[in-house]
Every structure is written in C-alpha cells, then in structure tokens.
Amino acid sequence: MSNLKHRQGYTLVVFVMFMVCLFAFATLVIDLGFVRLAKRQMQTMTDGSALDLQRVVDSDLSQPFEMSDVGPTLTFDDDGVVIAGGFRAQPKLGSNSPGHWTPSLQSPQENATDDILVGNYQGSGERHAELAVDSAASNYYDRPDFDIASDGADVLVRLRRTGEELPAGGSAGPPVPFLFGRGVVVGGSADLWQRIERGTIVRQASIARQSPARTAGPYLEYTSDSGETVAVVGLINVQVERSTWQLAGDAPISMEQFETFDAGQVSQSSLGDLAKAESAASITSMDADSYHGNYPTDSAYVTIIDTLASGGQEKYVVGFGYVKVDHINQQITRISAADPEWRRGFFNTSAVFRPSADLTSEQWGELVTANRSLLDDDDGITAPALVRSEE
Numbered sequence: 001m002s003n004l005k006h007r008q009g010y011t012l013v014v015f016v017m018f019m020v021c022l023f024a025f026a027t028l029v030i031d032l033g034f035v036r037l038a039k040r041q042m043q044t045m046t047d048g049s050a051l052d053l054q055r056v057v058d059s060d061l062s063q064p065f066e067m068s069d070v071g072p073t074l075t076f077d078d079d080g081v082v083i084a085g086g087f088r089a090q091p092k093l094g095s096n097s098p099g100h101w102t103p104s105l106q107s108p109q110e111n112a113t114d115d116i117l118v119g120n121y122q123g124s125g126e127r128h129a130e131l132a133v134d135s136a137a138s139n140y141y142d143r144p145d146f147d148i149a150s151d152g153a154d155v156l157v158r159l160r161r162t163g164e165e166l167p168a169g170g171s172a173g174p175p176v177p178f179l180f181g182r183g184v185v186v187g188g189s190a191d192l193w194q195r196i197e198r199g200t201i202v203r204q205a206s207i208a209r210q211s212p213a214r215t216a217g218p219y220l221e222y223t224s225d226s227g228e229t230v231a232v233v234g235l236i237n238v239q240v241e242r243s244t245w246q247l248a249g250d251a252p253i254s255m256e257q258f259e260t261f262d263a264g265q266v267s268q269s270s271l272g273d274l275a276k277a278e279s280a281a282s283i284t285s286m287d288a289d290s291y292h293g294n295y296p297t298d299s300a301y302v303t304i305i306d307t308l309a310s311g312g313q314e315k316y317v318v319g320f321g322y323v324k325v326d327h328i329n330q331q332i333t334r335i336s337a338a339d340p341e342w343r344r345g346f347f348n349t350s351a352v353f354r355p356s357a358d359l360t361s362e363q364w365g366e367l368v369t370a371n372r373s374l375l376d377d378d379d380g381i382t383a384p385a386l387v388r389s390e391e
Contacts, residue, residue, distance in 0.1 A: 031178055035200050038176045042159040046206035047386055049105065050157040054208035054384035055345040057118055057153060059294060065105040065116075101173035103159055109169030110148050113141045115159075116169075119152035121145060121209050121387060128207060128387055141170075146207070153210040153344040153382070161202045175199030204389070211385035212375040213346065214271040214353035216301050216320045219286060233295045234348045235303060236284040236325070237263045238332060239275055242306040242370065245321055245334070246379055252331040253323075258302070272355030272367050275305040275315035283325055283332070293347045298325045301348075301381060302332065304374065308366045316359075318370040319380040320349070337378035344382075351385035 045067050053061070105115040121128075123145040146156055160172040177199040219234035240258040248257075261276035263284045286298055304319040322343070323332040335341050359367070374380030 031200070035176050035202060038161065039202050039204060042161070042202065042204035043206070043389070045103075046157045046159050046204050050155050050206040050208035051384045051386065053116060053157065054153070054155045054210065055347055056293070057155060057344045061116065061118070062107045064107060067103045067105065101161065103173055104171065105157065105159075106169050106171050109167070110150065111167050111169045112143065112148070113166045114169035115157065115171055117143070117146060117148055117156040117158075118150060119146055119148040119154060119156075121154040121156075121207050122147060123207075123387065128205070128389055151344075154207060155384075156205060156207045158203070158205045160204075161199075163201075175201050206389060207387040208384040209387050210344065210375075210382045211351040212371045213320050213349040213351065213381045213383040214371060215268060215350040215383075216303075216381070217268050217348040218266045219284065219300055230292050231286060231295075232292045232348055233299055233346075234301055235266055235269060235320070236286070236300045237261050237266050237276075237281055238283060238300075238323075239303040239305050239317075240321065240332075241315075242304050242318055242374075245304050246377065248334055250334065250336075250339075252326065252329075252333045255330045258332065269303055269317055269320075270355050271317055271319070271353040271371055272359055272364070273317040274356070275303070275317065283327060283330055285327065286325065295343075295347075296324065296335075296341050298327070299323065299335065299341070300325055304380065306370060308363050310360065310362050310366065316363075316367065317355075318367055319374040321374075321379065322346075322381050334379075346381045346383065349381060349383035351383040 049065065049067070053065075108114045108116040108118055128145055141158075143156070146154070158170075160170075161175050162172045163174050164170075164172040166172055217232075217234045219231065219236050221229055221231050224230050237260050238258055239261070240253065244253065244257050259275075259278040260281045260283060261279050262281055265276050266284065284300075286300060291297070291299070300323055302321045302323050303317055304321050305315045306318045307313060307315055322335045324335060324341075325332055371380070375382060
C-alpha cells in the first residue's frame with residue numbers, strides 16, 4: 001500500500017510529458033509543412049516559367065512576369081498571425097513576415113543574381129543546384145554550370161524567399177515564417193532568435209534546356225478575342241527523307257524530292273511513328289494574317305523520316321524540320337541555324353515522345369541517335385526540356 005501511495009499521480013506526470021513532446025513535434029511538422037508547401041509551389045512556378053520562357057527567347061523579355069501567390073495564404077497583424085477559426089500563432093511574428101508572396105520575375109540584366117538567366121547550360125549531369133556557399137559572399141549566386149549569354153538558348157528561372165536586396169534583374173520575397181516552432185529547421189542563420197524572427201529561407205531554381213523536338217503538333221488556326229485569325233506554327237502534310245533534308249542546304253526542295261499526304265491525316269506526330277502513306281496532295285495552305293510567337297509568314301514544320309537498319313523497309317519519324325513554303329511553285333526551303341529567321345525556341349513542340357509503333361530497344365536506340373544528330377547538325381527543331389533540380 002505504501003508503494004502505491006508513492007506512485008499516485010505518476011500517470012499524470014507521464015501524460016503531461018507525452019503531451020509536451022507531442023505538441024513540440026506537431027509544431028515542427030506544421031512549420032516544415034509550410035516550408036515544403038512553399039517550396040513545391042515555387043518549384044511548380046519556376047518549372048513552368050522556364051519552359052515557357054525557353055520558347056520565347058527570341059522575343060522581348062523586358063517585361064516583368066507576374067505570378068500567383070507562393071506560400072500559405074495567411075493574414076498578419078502587428079501582434080501575430082490571424083488564422084481561420086480565430087487561432088493565433090506566436091506573437092513573435094509581426095507584420096514584417098507575411099505568409100504569402102506574389103512574385104514578379106524581373107527582366108534579365110545579365111547579372112549572376114538575376115531572376116531569369118539566358119545562356120547555355122554546361123552541366124554534365126541530370127541534376128543541378130545553387131552553390132552552397134556563404135550567403136554573404138559576393139558570388140553566392142554564381143553558376144559555374146550556366147554561362148550567361150544573350151544569344152543562348154537555355155533559360156534558368158529563380159524564385160527566392162530570402163528577404164534580400166538584389167541588383168536590378170533580381171528579386172526576393174520574404175522568408176517563410178515560423179508559425180509555432182522554436183528552433184532551427186533548415187539552413188539559414190545560426191542565431192536562433194534571429195531565425196525565429198526572420199523565418200525560413202527557401203530558394204528554388206529551374207533550368208529549361210534546348211533539346212531535340214520529339215513530338216510536334218499540327219499547324220492550326222484560331223480566332224483571337226479581337227476577331228483576328230491567328231496561326232500556330234506546326235506540321236503540314238509534307239515528309240522528307242533524312243538524306244534529302246540534310247543534303248538540301250539552302251536550296252529549295254522541289255515536290256519531286258519530298259512526299260505529301262492527305263491534309264486530313266495531319267495530326268500530332270512523335271518520334272518512332274510510321275511515315276504517312278504518300279498521295280498526290282498539294283501542300284497545306286497557310287493563309288493566316290499573323291502567327292503566334294512572331295514566326296515568319298508561310299513558315300511551318302515538316303516531318304523527317306528514315307528507315308532503320310533493324311526495321312526493314314518501313315520508314316519512321318526521326319525528327320522535324322523548319323521550312324518556308326512556296327505555295328506557287330510547291331517548294332519548301334529549309335530554315336537552318338545559319339538563317340536569320342532561325343529560332344532558339346519553338347512553339348508547338350515537346351521533348352517527350354509518344355509513338356504509336358511497337359519497336360525494339362535496338363530500334364529505339366537508332367531513333368534517338370538519329371533525332372539527336374539532327375539537332376547537333378543544326379538540321380532539326382527543338383523543344384524545352386527541364387533539367388531536374390536538387391531538393
């Protein structure tokens with residue numbers, strides 16, 4: 001009985017200690033959850049922006065690019081955070097630590113700290129990350145894997161929640177605030193109380209690299225809100241043998257040198273698709289007054305086809321070319337990298353392929369090699385492809 005009396009209240013003490021640990025863990029999870037949410041939203045935005053901007057690197061990039069909110073949408077007052085249901089977070093957080101941020105990507109100024117970098121990605125791997133150096137260093141945002149060049153074809157896009165003051169071309173939002181936690185979560189200052197006041201720094205960068213186009217969509221037209229007919233450049237009913245295409249140079253390719261097919265068969269085409277059956281059709285007409293993406297009048301994509309060493313006599317799609325069409329003479333002329341009308345980014349293309357043919361791994365190897373050689377020889381059009389970033 002004496003031992004039992006001494007143990008009275010023991011369960012309550014254990015329960016209280018357990019609840020303290022549980023609440024501490026819960027606050028950490030909530031703080032980390034908001035950081036992960038902001039990071040994922042930033043990743044989605046930088047991925048999409050990099051892909052879109054790689055397509056328009058030939059156009060004017062002087063306008064800021066407004067984006068939607070990044071991070072948990074919370075309303076702050078001078079005492080803390082007001083959350084739905086009237087629950088209040090720690091009053092340590094003030095109005096200088098907003099929970100959401102609407103970023104505006106600044107136009108590139110060719111500084112290492114810019115939101116948008118245009119140049120050439122030099123990385124050899126499939127992943128990339130910002131340099132892990134002292135944030136106070138002048139070279140904090142230098143990228144040895146990305147050469148800044150106004151005539152480059154690759155695009156890097158950054159979003160930063162660091163609270164920094166950056167040179168023209170760069171911007172940063174406020175850090176992700178701590179709602180409950182008391183302690184260092186990830187990175188940032190070693191000063192605990194400064195971290196609590198400041199919040200968690202989050203940075204995200206995405207790179208869209210010029211890649212061979214492995215899928216292309218058909219030429220199409222739509223009517224804009226102003227009633228104007230606008231064309232989206234794309235495939236027409238022309239397919240060219242790879243040998244003919246690569247030997248043509250700047251000379252016009254006559255109708256005897258390429259194949260046409262029924263215009264009703266023009267559809268999205270992918271690497272590895274079977275060539276269309278030839279017919280006596282003329283080249284698809286393109287009569288729109290303006291072209292989405294500022295393409296030259298009468299420009300279009302054509303399908304490049306070839307046989308495979310391991311595929312018998314069948315012809316397969318190995319890539320896509322960029323041409324100007326002469327409707328009167330029924331000719332096409334290549335637009336190559338040496339032509340002033342050549343582009344660094346193309347609309348209506350994808351680096352992903354969805355073939356309809358059932359091919360062996362050996363045949364796929366041949367197709368990918370042929371497709372890559374078209375880009376390496378400046379003979380084929382391109383599509384943006386993301387380089388995966390490190391977490």
